[in-house]
Amino acid sequence: MEALRKKFSLTLPQNSIRIIRIIAALLLLALIIVRAMDVAAKSQFGADTWLRLSVSGLIIGGMYALIAIGYTLVYGILFMINFAHGEVMMIGTFGGYFVFEAFNAIQVSGADGNQLSFLNAYPVIAILLAFLAGMTIAALSGLFLEKFAYRPLRGAPRLVPLISAIGASIFLQNAGQLLFGPQRRQYINPVVLDRGIGWNLEVAGSTVVLTYTGIFSLILSAILMVGLYLLVQRTKLGRAMRAVAQDKKTAALMGINVDQIISRTFVISGALAGAAGVMWGIHNGLFNYYVGFLPGIKAFTAAVLGGIGNIPGAMLGGMFLGIVESVGPAVLGIDFQLKDVLAFTILILVLIFRPSGILGEALTEEKV
Amino acid sequence: MKTVLEARQVSKIFGGLVAVNKVDLVVPEGSIASIIGPNGAGKTTLFNCISGFYTPELGDVLFNGRKIQGMLTDKVAAMGIARTYQNIRLFKSMTAVENVMVGFEPHLKHGWITAMIKTPGYVKEQKHIVNEASRLLHYVGLAGLGDNLALNLPYGAQRRLEIARALANQPKLLLLDEPTAGMNPQETDVMKDFIRQIRDDLGITIILIEHDMRVVMNISDQISVLDYGQKIAEGNPKEIQANPRVIEAYLGPGAAALSEKYRREKTHDA
Amino acid sequence: MNKQSIQKSAASGMVFGIIVIFFALIGFTVVISGLIQKALGQSLGVGQMPSTSSFLIFLGLLGIWNGWRASRQDKHETLNTKKVLGRSTIAGLVAGVLVMVYALIVGVLDNRGINLRTYLSQLSSESVRFFLFNQTIVVGILIHVFYSTLMAVVGGFLALASERSRERVKSTRESIQKWSQDHWLGKLQGNPYVSYVLMGVVLLLLVLLPRTWGAYWNYVMGTVGIYVLLGLGLNIIVGFSGQLVLGYVAFFAIGAYTFALTTSPEPHNLVWNFWIALGVAVLAAALSGILIGLPIMRLRGDYLAIVTLGFGEIIRILLRSDILKDFTMGPRGVRNIAGPTLFGRSFTTDVDFMYLIILAVLLSIFLARRWQESSIGRAWLAISQDETVAQATGVNTQKYKLLALSLGAAFAGLGGALFASRNQFTGPEDHALMVSINVLVLVIVGGMGSIPGVILGAFTLKGLPEILREVENYRLLVFGALLVVMMIIRPEGLWPARRPKLEVPVGQDNEPVHLPATVGGEK
């Protein structure tokens, strides 16, 4: 293998490696297709299952996308993996939880004179406030994270902020465990967003439930993504963020307060992760201090998948990963236990075959 | 005379920016060839294309008649092209001697197993490169500073250390990117003589990027002028000094006419 | 006092107030007070709250630090009584008021009979009252404000006193240093026999201690030893060659499972010789290092971190899942793994194992040092400092990075095999992400690239928590904070690596250098 490479590298280095990679990728694709057709031929699952899986994939994908945007924004500006981003999401989940808990404890008299919890009397306000709280506290933790763990390390070698981020992640996770305990908690949703109820669709002779929580999450994540896209593309702040991402020095010369833009980037990333965290709680119910870890890594995978630094890429990558994770095991006929393995395998394959991601441009060459 | 390096129609594009645009360059063996041009003209980018950092989108780079574009930088270095950097890039937390010793890397024969056992051959090789590295430091004028960390050396010494490290590669072609940047006139003069000395002592061909015109005009056998990625002039120092396009590129449009007028007036007065 | 100085003092007070509140929320106040009480020689029953006086000592130390920090805002100014008094009072008051507000809230809620533990798991009724010094709310919060201010002022004056006496302290220290240098240190340092004697003492201890200190310590120190092994291996990857690997446990798992599956009667009924299995385990781990590294060598460093993290998780999930059940026993793990044998005799007591681990550690230290000091170590260091330039200087970066990855993985394989053999068991939960994090932390805290640093790191991070059982729950929290703080104030670690002195004198005559003819081996 090494000898082979040496021989080629003197004559056609770039092309030969590229051709080998393309052939390998095609082989892999063929393998997957064959396997999928094999599984499909057995027709183990009906159309209802497929629909159910794809919808749940989309819903989870939306949350991944929101978190992935945070990774991409920060990476685009600081060229660092904000390893603690998953923990920011966890903080958001707790924020929303406590709002629901508090409103659930407050009793008011409803329209017909019955005693009701505030949560069910004014569900819209409760939900709004839960998101507001989750997003705010997550945004704040993003802000402090940057201020205390990353800002003092500006200009240090790449490994240093990354290690700091890992430290912050360990710290936040364990602080979460010590503060709130290791036990799993259950989100108390307002009755209108009860988990398990939704629209019933008749597909292939059986019922598929499109849960309200799921549809709600999907719509909300779509709204937030559009909002973020407009913010980055249309506003002054967005323009400044893009400028800083391109070239910090020049941006500073143009009168942009780089530190402030970086802080705001962390705030925006944190808010999105917080929203994803509250959605996670509303949709899935159970959570504890560890809730952010896997979504964090998955969302990073999604960001790489879409091309890190690229916002539409992160959205696409999140959706893609969500669907692959939920439909993939069924398509390939493997155990659902292995969905995480599938996600990580995809990450490794993407890095091997297309390091710049789906939408990413070729990685920029280092200026020497 | 034999050609050491030849660039044919080399082009490098960043996004929409054509940083190097179809540049031809022929450097004969044993010469000092300078590349000049205003900031952002693409000089460093051309160096990067030669030394393997970038693969040019178009064109060929030939070293001793062999195409080298697309090769990894370590292979290029092993073939005999060494370089220094515009913004000094030493291994900062290593000592000066160690920096130079890294430069011997492409010529080392021993690997991790012999290093583990410390075979006599390995020990001899190590001793040899320590000696040679010390001698190189002496040669560039850093004798006695070898055990200092690179980051603790003064600026001028760091520039010299970069050259020593490049020389440890035993290059046939040496690329120097603004070796006198940030130096005062005296230091610049010393460096100028030193560059010439490297060529004379060691017979190494040198390509030099330089902004200081006194240095360029003094030691160059050949000068190429880049502007907006294109080669706009080439020749010996005299020819370049008189070339109106060069003056224009440096001083802006109309400058050539102005300076011509100025010169005529001066001769008229005399 | 100017406005800026007031602001800084208030900020310091705020930080300390938040720290105290945070400590209270996570139950750290109780644990540390308990430790202080023990340190003072008073016993503490299980489940019993420590005494108020130990809590006061803890709070006092924090308060003193607060006042000290608030007073010394600028290294270059000279302090005076007025400045110190003003600043430390502000800092202490701000901290005290913050803590007061917190104590008031939890105190009132607790008094109302609300069970705070449902939300904040450490806030039992007892710990809330403990935080109020077992007094009524009003008295408790007043004590907090008053005590915080008082101790901050004490801290401020300590800072003033230390500054006043700094000159004297400095000169005393210097004269002591000079005296010891002249009288014995200097002589010892120049004497080669000293290091031999030291080495002899250490070896003697290593031979004697496992026999004398009993099974518990052999177990603890055996674990530390295995972590030294892992640390040395990861140090080759992260410290020497500068590649961040977050899934180091994967190599540990591969070593452990290779060893387990080839020596356990279940599930494959392979019962290989201990030493052969050990070698195969090491080789398997090294090979996996190459396999995982090969495809991603071209990528930037942080991708390696994530890919290896993913790789570690894949391995753990696979080991736990049902599909590999027939091959690796699934979640149950592999039992009855063989212990070491020599000439047909088996060596499986705790003392034997300790010796085996010590041997492995010594061998690993020897190898790691050899490589570090060789030209390979130099190339690694160059890569870790500036990979692009190292490559352009002729270093075959891909080769060296792969070499580091596989050598480091081999150490993990050895550690995994020894671990499995000692426990006679290995299961998926032995190979959780936490192992990777622990090893990484010990390497970084000890000092990246420094072999003594790794040993020191392993002792502090694996040995200390074994001794201080009380802080077990807080270990990871402290690690996390330590990583961040370390990166900010001392990124080079506790015991950073030093560079050797190598330059040899060259004759002063200005003989020209005949470079191409004499340098290196190129003919």
Ligand SMILES: Nc1ncnc2c1ncn2[C@@H]1O[C@H](COP(=O)(O)OP(=O)(O)OP(=O)(O)O)[C@@H](O)[C@H]1O
């Ligand atoms: N890696 C890169 N990515 C994008 N643009 C680049 C890169 N490297 C150089 N450029 C651009 O290419 C142009 C040429 O740059 P180059 O560094 O070659 O100029 P130069 O002639 O060396 O200038 P100077 O005298 O300032 O060193 C500049 O506009 C620069 O911004």
Ligand SMILES: [Mg+2]
């Ligand atoms: Mg340049």
